[in-house]
Amino acid sequence: MEQVLSPLAIAHQHVVFEEGLALDCGVHLPRLTVAYRTYGRLDAARANAVLVCHALTGDQYVAETHPLTGKPGWWEVLVGPGRAIDTERYFVISANVLGGCMGSSGPRSPRGEEGDGQALWGTDFPPITIRDMVRAQRRLIAHLGIERLFAVIGGSMGGMQVLEWAATYPDAVFAAIPIATAAHHSAQNIAFHEVGRQAIFADPDWQGGRYWQSGRTPARGLAVARMVAHITYLSEQALTRKFGRRVRAGSSVLGPYSDIFEVESYLQHQGSSFVHRFDANSYLAITRAMDYFDLAAEHNDDLASAFAGTKTRFCLVSFSSDWLFPTSESRALVRALNRAAANVSFVEIETDKGHDAFLLDEPDLARALSGFLAGCAEHARLA
Amino acid sequence: MEQVLSPLAIAHQHVVFEEGLALDCGVHLPRLTVAYRTYGRLDAARANAVLVCHALTGDQYVAETHPLTGKPGWWEVLVGPGRAIDTERYFVISANVLGGCMGSSGPRSPRGEEGDGQALWGTDFPPITIRDMVRAQRRLIAHLGIERLFAVIGGSMGGMQVLEWAATYPDAVFAAIPIATAAHHSAQNIAFHEVGRQAIFADPDWQGGRYWQSGRTPARGLAVARMVAHITYLSEQALTRKFGRRVRAGSSVLGPYSDIFEVESYLQHQGSSFVHRFDANSYLAITRAMDYFDLAAEHNDDLASAFAGTKTRFCLVSFSSDWLFPTSESRALVRALNRAAANVSFVEIETDKGHDAFLLDEPDLARALSGFLAGCAEHARLA
Known part of the structure; x- marks a missing residue:
């Protein structure tokens, strides 16, 4: 067993939205806390923000030592000075998802209205969706004074959030990079x-x-x-x-x-x-939120209509040996984006590392990301 | 929850070998019980016996109502009068594996030497191997007065037993049909x-x-x-x-x-x-026994030498959508058998039903089995 700090002993950087958040399940979360981290500097035009969305067991500690485990950030191979997601060029934001356990509102956070610090939500925390997670991130982005994200990037459940961002707030996303993901969870x-x-x-x-x-x-x-x-x-x-x-x-x-x-x-x-x-x-x-996710179902069972009229530039990435989110799922997304006449590129990376490849030091992934981002930066006339 | 009989209330047909069994782990099991069922009649030449080996959670109730669950036997679709494994032609034998819980010696059977009916082996039951299972079956076969089996057939772990039979007792197996199996378990x-x-x-x-x-x-x-x-x-x-x-x-x-x-x-x-x-x-x-199984390791890491000089006729079957024991594992076995100059045929059956296909009403499987058995019966000059 590793020696780690007590999870509740850590103070995470966060913002509280006292007005709460209306959730897909119909419940109004009375108070919304979003824990987050940023890397790099927001430019004067507020145009260089890149939101990194984490996967099921990830968190906001993308590019720094993790406060609980003492290990490197989960995407330090890709995010940092001179890296594919270059923090000298981009202002990188990452938030702990709604429902998470690293400082954002979730089952482990206090039920504020009861005024009792010991009473936690537990399983009384209302069921949440990927769209709810994205709505919470949207609040954070607005709080940081950003209207439009230069890019939203994420793998696995992070990729689901990227898709939801592009579908729900198309004007707020210049470029979207969903990696090793799908428009819904399969029965398996x-x-x-x-x-x-x-x-x-x-x-x-x-x-x-x-x-x-x-x-x-x-x-x-x-x-x-x-x-x-x-x-x-x-x-x-x-x-x-x-x-x-x-x-x-x-x-x-x-x-x-x-x-x-x-x-x-x-x-x-x-x-x-x-x-x-x-x-x-x-x-x-x-x-549960991952299992519920069904982007087509949110748009009259027509995946293409989720992206109707979108101006966002998409780059989808899959890994040849990923059997959890196989390439066929990314191809289905590409076909839907094509039907929506979206600007989309797609890379299948040959690797034997499976789904995990998006977290690993995979040079082809780094090249795909940095190349696509550089191209988008030119189009966006980023400084 | 289904209503079923208490497992310990059932008297299974069985034979006891008081001399016990020497196991691969070095322990001598003091008393060996083999529970079994037979279907059809042994011919005068004692030449028409077909041993059906069951998988991890199967048992000896191959072609009759299961005494605990009341459901049909697990292979009634293939074993019975006029079926692919025709009990009007073949004498079908099936034994609960050593280590099982349907009457053969295993963790749920009494530790005989303690003379206390309540004391069960539990996890004190010595670790067993697929070869130990086959040795126990060999005792049963001898007890039934059979020297050579016309065929040994089984899927999944049953297929491992088929391979072990052919490797350990080559002269006792005229035909071997390993289905949806492998020479060892993969890391996955x-x-x-x-x-x-x-x-x-x-x-x-x-x-x-x-x-x-x-x-x-x-x-x-x-x-x-x-x-x-x-x-x-x-x-x-x-x-x-x-x-x-x-x-x-x-x-x-x-x-x-x-x-x-x-x-x-x-x-x-x-x-x-x-x-x-x-x-x-x-x-x-x-x-554990399935994980331990490694036929090449038992033969100086040379799978072909497991079958050196074999006269057994092999028919391997795999299913295209089986990802637990994929076709590539059967192909590796075929290559080894070819190196051993064995008589081998191989069928990959196209189906989307996965590993489970060997238990289901799969017409292609029935045709492959009945055809191969008929051909072998001709060569064996079976009546």
Whole structure:
């Protein structure tokens, strides 16, 4: 187990919108907190802002040491001075999603109106959608004095947010880069998420979601959820290349019931290290939001109409070995964008690293991003 | 929850080998029980016996109503009078695997030498291998007065047993039909099994494997294990075709945290119905045996040498949408058999049903089996 700070001990940079937020489910969230980080400087024209949207278990600590884990930011390979998303040129913003557990309003944040610092939302936090997340980000952007984002970029669930940004606020997005994503979750994607949720529900320490009162959290259930999800982030080839059937040092096949294969201890580590930095109820809420997401359904079952008349420039990226959000999903989006006569380019990157490739040091991804952004900057007459 | 009989209340047809069995792990199992069923009649020459090997959660009830669940036998579509594996022509034998929970020696059977009917093996049952399972079946076959099997047939883990039969007792197998299987488990296969095991370990009712003493079984953990495994048995296309993103009647997106999508309630049903008929410790032991299986490693890392000089006729079958045991694994076996100059045919069946296809009413599979068996029967001069 890694030694990490208590999640609740950290003060995240944030802004509070006392007017709250009307959610898709019909509930009006009485008070909206958005935790965020920025990198680089907003130019005088307020035209160089790039919003980076994070994935299911990501957060706003994109390009700096993570305050809980002490590890590098999750996209430092791509975001920073001189990097593909160059913080010397762009003003990079990233917000913890609504429903998250790193300072934005979510199951782990206090129910403000009860005036009791100990009372947290837990599973009473209203169900949220990707569009709700985007609405919360929109508030943050306005708060920062920005009317139009130069670019919105994100992978996986971050890509869903990019699509939702482009569909909901087309005039506020000059360029959109949805990476390794889809217009909706497939039955298989939902099924894998459901296994994770059932693992959390099955943990008696989940206690109907009110675990914060007892001090015991459903760590074992959440770890199992993380383990199964992690398999879907990697390709079969990547697992074979990294671990194959190698047996752990000091371990032997036909020994007692313990982790024998390296891939087993790797997965167990993925599970146990995750539970220190993530909240089980946030995991439930955010996986739900991903499963609900259906951009076509939001537009009369016509994906193209989500982008009707759009002036946004799109660059879609997929990875050849990603079986969670396969290239076919990106192609379906490209076809819809073509039907909407949108300006769209598409790159499928050859890699055996699976869905996880969007988080890794993948030179082809860096080249695609920096090239597309440079081209857009020219069109936008960015300084 | 389905109403089923208590697993321990059933008397399974079985044979006891008091001399026990020497296992690969070095332990001598003091007493070996093999529960089995037969269908059809052994001919005078004792030459028409077909051994059907079951998969991870299968059992010996191949072609008759299951005594616990009341459902049809798991392979009634293929085994029976006039079926592809014709019980009017062949004498079909099926045994519960060593380590299983339907009457053969396994974690749920009594530790005989302690003379206490209540004391079960639990996790003290020694770790077993696919080869151990086959050795136990070999005892049964000898007990039935059979020297040579006309055919050994099985899918998934059943296919592993077929391969092991052909490699270990080549003279006892005239024809071998390994279906939807592989010479070893991949890192991804191990990873999915490990998630299931961790879900069982995480259930406090597992109680270190000694749950039979308390009357509480790790049903929730075992259900989660079944759910994740079940996803791997189906293709993404099959899940989309069967469920897509359909919402359950009476349910709505953005409602409370419950199963909203049909695929979720389907999976939950797969999990909850499974725990009534299966033992968690058996699940641990058998998944381990599958993960350990490595036919090349048993033969100096040379898969071809596992089949050196074999006279067995092989027919391998794979399914185009099976991603758990993909066609590439069958092709690797075919190449090894070719290097061993074996008599081998190979069929890849086009289907979107995934790994599960070997259990379903798949006409192409029935045709492949009956055709191959008929050809072999001619060569074997079967009456």
